[in-house]
Amino acid sequence: MSKNILIVDDSPSIRQMVEMTLKTAGYNVTTAQDGQDALDCCKGRSFDFVLTDQNMPRMDGITLIRSLRSLGAYRTIPIVMLTTESSDAMKAQGRAAGATGWMVKPFDPPKLLDVISKVLR
Numbered sequence: 001m002s003k004n005i006l007i008v009d010d011s012p013s014i015r016q017m018v019e020m021t022l023k024t025a026g027y028n029v030t031t032a033q034d035g036q037d038a039l040d041c042c043k044g045r046s047f048d049f050v051l052t053d054q055n056m057p058r059m060d061g062i063t064l065i066r067s068l069r070s071l072g073a074y075r076t077i078p079i080v081m082l083t084t085e086s087s088d089a090m091k092a093q094g095r096a097a098g099a100t101g102w103m104v105k106p107f108d109p110p111k112l113l114d115v116i117s118k119v120l121r
Contacts, residue, residue, distance in 0.1 A: 003120055004028045004045075008038040008052035008064065009082070014105070018051065018082070021109040022116070035059025039067050046073055049120055051112075054083035054090070062097045069098040078119035082107055 005027045009015045015031045022029050030047070032038035036058040038050070050068065054061035061081055068074040080101040081094050091102050100119055103112065 002026055002028050003048040005049045006030050006032060006038060006041060006047040008032045010034050010056040021112060025113050035061060035064035038064055042068060049116060050077060050079040051082050054081055054085045062093055065097040065099055080115060
């Protein structure tokens with residue numbers, strides 16, 4: 001059975017590139033344009049993995065992670081940040097919120113697929 005992945009990013013081009021990479025690898029992909037859109041999606045269905053940006057309108061990635069971790073179904077689901085933010089302080093905030101991992105944009109498709117396959121085991 002193919003895994004269901006949610007991509008959250010306010011950049012249409014990033015969403016499209018990540019979606020194409022993951023669909024080509026056989027994943028079922030849903031996209032959301034910001035944290036609030038993603039949270040609404042997650043309340044109606046379940047995902048095996050969430051990939052989120054940090055800087056977005058309406059709700060940022062760290063707030064989204066905290067919100068998802070408060071939902072029973074998302075306490076242990078892997079959530080990885082894919083963002084331009086690379087400071088140690090921001091990464092620490094992400095870990096404290098419950099992020100499983102952190103990747104810096106621009107992303108390398110093979111590396112992204114490798115990270116996803118490792119956390120979905």
